[in-house]
Amino acid sequence: MQLNAGCDLQFQAEGPTPLVLMLRPRSGAGQWIIREEYQITPTVNVTEFTDMYGNLCQRLVAPEGPFSIHFTATVQTADAIDVAPGAPYTPVEDLPDDVLHYTLPSRYCQSDQLSELATQITDGVEPGYDQPEAIRRWINENIRYEYGTSDASTSAVDTAQHRVGVCRDFTHLGISLCRALNIPARMVVGYLYQLDPMDLHAWFEAYVDGRWFTFDATQREPRGNRITVAYGRDAADVAFTTQFGPMTLESMRVWVDALEPEPEETEPAQPTGA
Template sequence: MSTIQIDCTLDYEVLSPTLFMFNIAATMNEYQLVQNEQLTLTPYYPYEAYSLGSPANRSIRFAAPEGALQIHYQASVQLSHTLDHPNEVGEIPYLSLPPNVLPYLNPSRYCESDRLGRLATKLFADAPSGYYKVKAVLDWVYENIDYIPGSTDSSSSISEVLLQRAGVCRDFAHLSIALCRALGIPARYVAAYAPGLEPDQDFHGVFEAFLNGRWYLFDSTRLAPVGSFVRISTGRDASDAPFATLLGAAELVNMAINPIDTAVNNTPTMDWAISTSVL
């Protein structure tokens, strides 16, 4: 168990009246206890708070006129994990999968799993089942895709990532998700705060695979300790989990994200299968 202190500041220059939706609050579930949090808008505008999906993605939306805008989010989040030995984390037959997990086997906007069946079979036909098969996917992505900041943008799909063999965290997650789905393993995207993230602090894109009746967390970039991630939002891919969506004209002029693990030495390692969500 550890406690993560989150401090996130986003500064915008609003060029014309704009509608904003932000998704930067920590998820509340049985693994993440949000002990206290504070959201500040400067200048203040009335906003609506709501939750969508399962696990619930907590969002706010509001309208802002021209001018400077700052959104500041602080929270203290206590994490607890279910730690399983990898040997005990197996795959679930298709007919036994819960119905609400089935959509995470389908292709999505950024995870074109229907195009990767042949590649996935060729690469992982001999891989052990369960946790170790997902670990084999993670290892292959890590070893064959270069992490290069700025090498892709928000429109890049895994087909482009495979062609250029480079991407950022969301691309590593998308490719891993698509390969898992092509192998018949449900997988989904997670946006998170990641204490210790190198080289630069940012919102981090990782993924989960559904095994043994639970969702297990993985990070193909290996840029931060998995056990310290604080879940923000979850979806089929990054299109379901953007930190900001806007209708209008505004520029992000500064972003400062500073999550700190106050008990980093107690963070679980990759030797364990780490579950942070049931369904």
């Protein structure tokens, strides 16, 4: 499906404020960027770099006063995500070098404190794909989704204790429980078609059977039509905006719309003889 997705961000800066933005998706597995538009008001100098996870990042300095960012992209997305019940566990000694660090605890994902819960959730489950799927299902059924119940400091341990949160919290808990079982897991942020309520979204991927698979604990069933913007160990690596000074986000609007396919051109009908 072709999706048009984007966001409008309105800021107020108290003074010149350096920013790092992470708003541009890249073409890759399950998505192809057809076109995109990036508008920054007022106009400032922008440089772009690729971080250690392969994410596209933009650096700039916002001037004092109102500052707005508009980004939109048309993306061809996969209608479904791959699932692989029964796929085998990848032993740690066989993990690629660039995957190995996703087994370690990180700022919001204290996997070393959640081993007992991970073992309970996956008791009797065969090692491999079925373990992160059991974790995803347990979170979906046991953690209440509710806005305003967590903040930027909430960690996976907090969510496991309080049993409430939003997509970021669901994702941190899923990542931590996977890592507690020595299954590499990483955070993904982006857009999901028909997310209700609409917002920027987060989910996790787990590495089994030699590849990454998508798991979204906020959804009851596997859903495609996702646009990935960034990957990282946890939310500290994938913030859409990172500011280095006093700056207030005053409003944000997010949209994901399906595009109607272009009508196929047909040859004009030719008159037939009598």
